[in-house]
Amino acid sequence: MTVGIVGLGLIGGSMAIDLKRRGFASLVLGVESDPVNAAAAEKIGLVDKVVSFGECVRKSDITVLAVPVGTAVRMLPEVLDLFAAESGTEGRGRGADSCRKIVIDVCSTKEALVKAVHYHPFRGRYVATHPMAGTEYSGPWAAMPGLFDGRACIICDSHESAPSAVRTVGELYDVLNMRQIFMDSASHDVHTAYVSHISHVTSFALALTVLDKEKDEKHIFDLASGGFSSTVRLAKSNADMWVPILSQNRDNVLQVIDTYIDRMRQFREAIADDDESSVRSLIEDANRIKRIIR
Amino acid sequence: MTVGIVGLGLIGGSMAIDLKRRGFASLVLGVESDPVNAAAAEKIGLVDKVVSFGECVRKSDITVLAVPVGTAVRMLPEVLDLFAAESGTEGRGRGADSCRKIVIDVCSTKEALVKAVHYHPFRGRYVATHPMAGTEYSGPWAAMPGLFDGRACIICDSHESAPSAVRTVGELYDVLNMRQIFMDSASHDVHTAYVSHISHVTSFALALTVLDKEKDEKHIFDLASGGFSSTVRLAKSNADMWVPILSQNRDNVLQVIDTYIDRMRQFREAIADDDESSVRSLIEDANRIKRIIR
Structure with a gap:
């Protein structure tokens, strides 16, 4: 099987x-618009060949869009238009049914993507996926084997x-x-606002x-310890990726930010009032996270 | 040398x-008010013997206060009163000068401690220290060898x-x-508010x-990835330790929380206004943290 990866960064x-x-792909083609990243990806040997977008879609059985969500x-x-063009002009039904090609994306927000092709006659050839894995690094040099092992994919x-x-x-x-x-993509976008997008915003802030x-x-920073580094780690994340995520998931993210600022204010008031029993119960409530993360 | 550790948690x-x-102490005495923790500390073999507070101070060359700052x-x-009592009643000068005993604390805030004994005749026997190391775990079972290696101590x-x-x-x-x-202790408390205390509050929130x-x-939480876990990790931290820290460092912590909430609001407004260039410059500004943490 030939897999074409559009965007040769950390995920792609x-x-x-x-x-x-692991033998799933016999040939991996890559597309990369940044010439430095493209050269690096070829040099590192991430892909068998860097090709144009059109060639990649034409030659691949599965095309993976691993680019910023915008x-x-x-x-x-x-991509779906190219599938349609290849399948001939028989019209909606026949062409899409006989097409064996697939395109997936790996983006962190889903609703806008799914909406963008909702009525496309080749919609069936697209699978919306979100492998929940990553690091705070980006670019072809950040790619690593085993990144996805044991994680969830939505x-x-x-x-x-x-x-x-x-x-x-x-x-x-x-x-x-x-x-x-x-x-469903709407639930996905709510969930990721809570367990991924907000923690990036809090780290940036x-x-x-x-x-x-x-x-x-x-x-x-001489005094910064491991706790600070851990909490601020995501602030190294790349703007090219995160600007479109925060934009596409705007309404959900705003709602979470508002809840979050409310919680910060509760802490602020309890500390300002020397109300140690409220500070204690906020901390003990927060400690319930132990149940979730080890 | 006999070292007495008051508080047999993670740090002590x-x-x-x-x-x-490593041979610095030939005998380690321990004091622990919680009976479960005391029994565990003896069973694990953290200390040679668990003794009373008075016996610990009397028998130790160095007493380490490893208890919540309050x-x-x-x-x-x-402790300084006990040093004075042991040194006889000759009064301020002689007694303190001839005393060889030392007490240190290892707490995360310093100003209140230093103030509490500023005029004590045996003040010279106290050294205020803050070893900047730790994990989000607590209790004698959280103690580990090598915790402090390579870190800073203030x-x-x-x-x-x-x-x-x-x-x-x-x-x-x-x-x-x-x-x-x-x-100086005032600068210490400002610094730790920024690089330690605030990141605990943001994690709790x-x-x-x-x-x-x-x-x-x-x-x-099925969707929570490594980034979320990293950012929220400190929310497992113990209320017994953190309530007094936030109380003692109240004014500094409030100032940092206010700055932090302002930054969250800037993000919120930029996202709400679909102002992608502002979101981008906030993220790129935050990315400067790469220079600090690896």
């Missing part, structure tokens, strides 16, 4: 490594995809050792707060 | 392990301590492989935000 690059290494929303209908609105396409994509994620969770203070206190 | 227990193992503020003058207001006491405490932290940073949502969305 890591998929390329394991899909080839770009993916633009590319996805183009498959959204799978009833809109052709069953055979969902099956093949299931095999792809089996090879990556991911457990699949099926969910924390980094900004302490970096501001560094202007007056040059040595402030 | 980890000090006990390495000071004995408790330490109460205990510290008691020594506060050392001009108020006897030079010989500062030297001996320096040797103790050398044995723990910590680099020492000297600072994040945990509360997502735990609230779990009431409606039972499976929300």
Whole structure:
């Protein structure tokens, strides 16, 4: 099987490594618009060949859109249009049914993508997926084997995809050792706002707060311990990826930010009032997270 | 040398392990008010013997207060009073000068402690220290060898301590492989508000935000990835330790919380206004944290 990966960053690059290494893909093609990243991806050997977008879609059995979600929303209908063009001009029904090609995305928000191709005659050839794995690093040099092992992959609105396409994509994620969770795209976007997007915003805000203070206190980071590093780690995340996520998931993210600011205010008031019993019960409530993360 | 550790939790227990193992202490005595923790500490073998507070201070060359800061503020003058009583009643000068005993604390806030004994005739026998190491776990079972290796230890207001006491405490932290940073206690408390205390509050608030949502969305944590876990990790921290820290460092912590909430609001407004260029510049500003943490 030929797999084409559009976007050779952390996620696309890591998929390329394991899909080839574990025998799912006999050939991995790559598309990368940034010339430095493209050259690096070829040099590192992430993909067998870097090709144009059109060539990639034409030659691949599965095309993976591993680009920022804003770009993916633009590319996805183009890929389905190319599938349609290849399948001839017989019209809606026949062409799509005989097409065996598949396109997936791996983006962190889903609703806008699914909406963008809802009425496309080749909609069935698209499977919306979100492998929940990553690090705070980006670019082809951040790609690593085993990134996805044991993590969850969300498959959204799978009833809109052709069953055979969902099956093949299931095999792809089996090879990556991911457990699949099926969910509608609206729920996905609410969930990720809570367990992923907000923690990026809180890390960015924390980094900004302490970096501001560094202007007056040059040595402030001498005192930073492992706890601070852990909490602020996501603030290293890439703007090209996160600007479109926060934009596409705007309403959900705003709701979570508002709840979060309320909780910060509760802490602030309890501390300001020297109300130790309220501070204690807020902390003990928060400690329930022990049940969730180890 | 006999070292007495008051409070056999993560910090006290980890000090006990390495000071004995590395030969700095020939005997380690322990004090622990919680009977379960005391029994566990003896069973694990963290200390040679669990004794009473009075016996510990009487028999130890160095007493380490490794208890929550509110408790330490109460205990510290008691320890110096015991030193004075042992040194006889010759009054301020002679007794303190001839005393060789030392007490240190290892708490995360310093100003209240230093103030509490500022005029004590045996003030010179106290060295205010803050070894910047830890995990989100607590209790004697959280203690571990090597916890302090390579981390920073802050020594506060050392001009108020006897030079010989500062030297001996320096040797103790050398044995723990910590680099020492000297600072006044007021600056210490500002710095730790920024690089430690705020990240605990942001983690607590994040945990509360997502735990609230779990009431409606039972499976929300199925989607939590490594980034979320990292950001929320400190929310497992113990209330007994953190209530007094936030109380003692109240004014500094409130100032940081206010700055932090301002930054969250900036993000909120930029996202709400679909102002992608502002979101991008906030993220890129926050990315400067890469320079600090690896």
